[in-house]
Amino acid sequence: MPNIHEELKISLKLLKQEWDEDLQQFKKKFLYTSISDKKNEGICWYPVQLKKSRVGYGERWIVDLERFDSKQSHVFQSGKSVSIFSNQEMHSSPDLRINGVINQVKKDIMTVTLQVEELPEWLHKGKIGIDLLFDEASYREMESALKSVIKAEKGRLAELKEILLGDKSAVFEEEEVLIENQLNTSQQEALKLVANAQDVAIIHGPPGTGKTTTLLEAIQQSLQQYKQVLVCAPSNAAVDLLVEKLYENGVHTLRIGHPARVEDHILSQTLDAKISLHDSYKDLKKLKKTAEEYRKLGQKYKRNFGHEERMQRRRLLDDATRCKVEAEHLEEYITYDIVQQTQVFACTLVGAANSAMKGMKFPVVFIDEAAQGLEAATWIPIQKAQKVVMAGDHCQLPPTIKSYEAAKAGLRETLFEKVIKRQVYASKMLDLQYRMPELIMGFSSEYFYHHGLKAAENTNFHYLNPEEPVLEFIDTAGSGYVEQTEEESLSTFNLEEARFALKYLESLIKRVGVAVIKNSQWNIGLIAPYRAQVRRFNELVFDSYEFPNLRAFSELLTIDSIDGFQGQERDIIVISLVRSNTQGEIGFLSDTRRMNVALTRAKRKLIVIGDSATLSAHPFYNAFLDYVEANGCYKSIYELLE
Numbered sequence: 001m002p003n004i005h006e007e008l009k010i011s012l013k014l015l016k017q018e019w020d021e022d023l024q025q026f027k028k029k030f031l032y033t034s035i036s037d038k039k040n041e042g043i044c045w046y047p048v049q050l051k052k053s054r055v056g057y058g059e060r061w062i063v064d065l066e067r068f069d070s071k072q073s074h075v076f077q078s079g080k081s082v083s084i085f086s087n088q089e090m091h092s093s094p095d096l097r098i099n100g101v102i103n104q105v106k107k108d109i110m111t112v113t114l115q116v117e118e119l120p121e122w123l124h125k126g127k128i129g130i131d132l133l134f135d136e137a138s139y140r141e142m143e144s145a146l147k148s149v150i151k152a153e154k155g156r157l158a159e160l161k162e163i164l165l166g167d168k169s170a171v172f173e174e175e176e177v178l179i180e181n182q183l184n185t186s187q188q189e190a191l192k193l194v195a196n197a198q199d200v201a202i203i204h205g206p207p208g209t210g211k212t213t214t215l216l217e218a219i220q221q222s223l224q225q226y227k228q229v230l231v232c233a234p235s236n237a238a239v240d241l242l243v244e245k246l247y248e249n250g251v252h253t254l255r256i257g258h259p260a261r262v263e264d265h266i267l268s269q270t271l272d273a274k275i276s277l278h279d280s281y282k283d284l285k286k287l288k289k290t291a292e293e294y295r296k297l298g299q300k301y302k303r304n305f306g307h308e309e310r311m312q313r314r315r316l317l318d319d320a321t322r323c324k325v326e327a328e329h330l331e332e333y334i335t336y337d338i339v340q341q342t343q344v345f346a347c348t349l350v351g352a353a354n355s356a357m358k359g360m361k362f363p364v365v366f367i368d369e370a371a372q373g374l375e376a377a378t379w380i381p382i383q384k385a386q387k388v389v390m391a392g393d394h395c396q397l398p399p400t401i402k403s404y405e406a407a408k409a410g411l412r413e414t415l416f417e418k419v420i421k422r423q424v425y426a427s428k429m430l431d432l433q434y435r436m437p438e439l440i441m442g443f444s445s446e447y448f449y450h451h452g453l454k455a456a457e458n459t460n461f462h463y464l465n466p467e468e469p470v471l472e473f474i475d476t477a478g479s480g481y482v483e484q485t486e487e488e489s490l491s492t493f494n495l496e497e498a499r500f501a502l503k504y505l506e507s508l509i510k511r512v513g514v515a516v517i518k519n520s521q522w523n524i525g526l527i528a529p530y531r532a533q534v535r536r537f538n539e540l541v542f543d544s545y546e547f548p549n550l551r552a553f554s555e556l557l558t559i560d561s562i563d564g565f566q567g568q569e570r571d572i573i574v575i576s577l578v579r580s581n582t583q584g585e586i587g588f589l590s591d592t593r594r595m596n597v598a599l600t601r602a603k604r605k606l607i608v609i610g611d612s613a614t615l616s617a618h619p620f621y622n623a624f625l626d627y628v629e630a631n632g633c634y635k636s637i638y639e640l641l642e
């Protein structure tokens with residue numbers, strides 16, 4: 001085992017390897033590629049037309065861009081950085097490109113927040129396109145954080161380095177804890193651990209055990225002792241979920257991050273929005289406007305002018321500068337005022353490097369979904385911490401890594417996992433889950449948690465009706481449903497399996513009763529591990545007329561990949577496993593942690609559809625097949641086909 005300095009240097013090397021691999025993969029898709037090739041790769045929309053434009057919070061331009069060839073699949077997603085270009089000869093120079101961040105992509109319309117003061121003329125003139133950009137900023141922040149940790153020799157960061165990496169023992173002291181009766185015994189013990197920890201505490205929360213619930217309670221208790229704390233998570237969605245809950249509980253929260261990456265209902269918690277709602281905002285706007293007017297007047301004077309005009313021009317430009325400086329001071333004051341009133345700063349791990357929090361330190365830094373963050377990213381907020389509290393589950397989604405070699409060489413091991421192993425007294429596992437009936441929970445508990453999970457009493461009543469089984473595995477072996485590869489994305493899909501899944505869901509809804517489901521507001525999740533299958537589901541439900549009854553459920557229906565469901569739950573879940581081939585190849589279905597997430601989202605009914613002949617080559621699926629057979633949940637598709 002290398003010492004912690006060597007270990008950190010290896011982490012830095014692996015991070016660079018990952019950065020390089022990510023960039024190479026991107027360049028391969030992007031550079032020296034024609035527009036049509038980029039479109040085929042799903043990293044360019046062309047042509048698009050400007051449909052709508054408006055000014056959002058923080059005076060930022062937001063545009064809706066519509067594309068024409070809706071069939072092309074793509075990888076654009078909310079939060080990604082893009083560059084908008086014109087293909088007209090006069091405007092095609094790379095310098096004229098404008099950059100922005102995607103707010104959302106809905107079918108053929110992409111909403112983008114732009115980094116420009118004014119919209120360029122060419123944006124209205126057609127022949128425009130959108131390219132995906134490579135986000136290097138996150139890698140830069142991670143590299144810088146790791147370097148700071150390596151360099152730290154004294155001070156709190158140096159101490160935390162030694163403790164979190166196991167060179168020194170974490171300290172615990174008896175502290176007073178408020179007993180929160182809403183919480184169960186293991187959740188209360190976790191709260192006590194958090195309060196007693198002087199350096200680090202970990203809440204290990206298997207699915208549905210109330211990890212987020214307990215973390216929120218710990219955050220609120222810490223606010224009775226401290227004025228401000230920092231709360232982070234690896235993904236924007238997870239941060240928004242925490243902000244929403246904190247806001248509901250009346251905690252003054254400031255969501256740090258680009259507004260385009262924040263969900264609409266959380267926007268009012270961003271700095272941009274809070275500035276716009278501040279009492280002094282009107283004065284700020286007036287000052288900015290006056291500065292602009294003076295500047296325009298001053299610039300009106302042409303080159304050949306006399307002494308008087310020159311003086312007048314200088315006076316106007318001086319006035320413009322004075323107003324601008326005053327506006328800057330006022331903006332600083334408004335920001336300061338907002339920061340003073342804030343109890344919780346909330347951002348992603350990388351967002352903790354945001355300049356709005358420059359130089360700030362926090363008595364406690366809370367990190368949710370910590371098992372999904374790369375070690376380097378997790379150190380970014382820890383640089384600001386006196387004490388660290390992490391919540392997560394290393395048996396659920398791992399961090400996304402592009403370089404197979406770097407992952408294998410150790411990049412996949414998160415700081416969360418390291419602390420669980422190296423500070424054995426610093427973690428508490430929650431063991432009572434409130435989401436799933438015992439039968440749905442059983443396999444996950446057996447395979448991932450050494451039978452350590454229990455189902456709370458409320459889950460005895462988690463069913464659609466007493467006759468409807470809560471778990472079903474439907475075996476498509478021998479049905480002839482075969483997987484295919486989507487040419488543009490190389491992602492896998494299985495159209496016939498998708499059709500069957502939707503038909504089966506329709507029959508379930510009919511059986512249980514449309515009115516019953518609608519009145520109970522039971523929601524439905526359709527999960528596919530592959531993006532191409534998610535696209536097939538969307539096409540079948542929303543672009544064809546094959547499943548009109550399901551379309552009528554669109555408000556209650558979510559179709560997404562497994563990652564999109566992390567941290568969430570639905571009353572009914574249908575999983576389409578897609579893979580069906582004679583070689584027994586299951587690709588990234590072998591990522592069992594990801595599958596653990598999929599199998600633990602359902603509250604009342606879980607239907608898993610897959611080909612046992614292909615899947616059983618893998619021990620995980622073999623064990624799952626044994627489990628469903630032993631519990632009478634196995635069905636062959638032949639029993640169900642008319």
Ligand SMILES: Nc1ncnc2c1ncn2[C@@H]1O[C@H](COP(=O)(O)OP(=O)(O)OP(=O)(O)O)[C@@H](O)[C@H]1O
Pocket residue numbers: 182183184187205206207208209210211212213214393433434435566567568
């Ligand atoms: N002590 C409790 N009593 C009753 N219900 C609870 C309790 N703790 C949590 N729950 C409920 O259990 C469900 C799961 O809670 P939560 O989302 O906090 O779990 P989680 O561990 O974060 O889940 P995941 O690992 O899937 O993200 C929620 O509906 C929550 O309201």
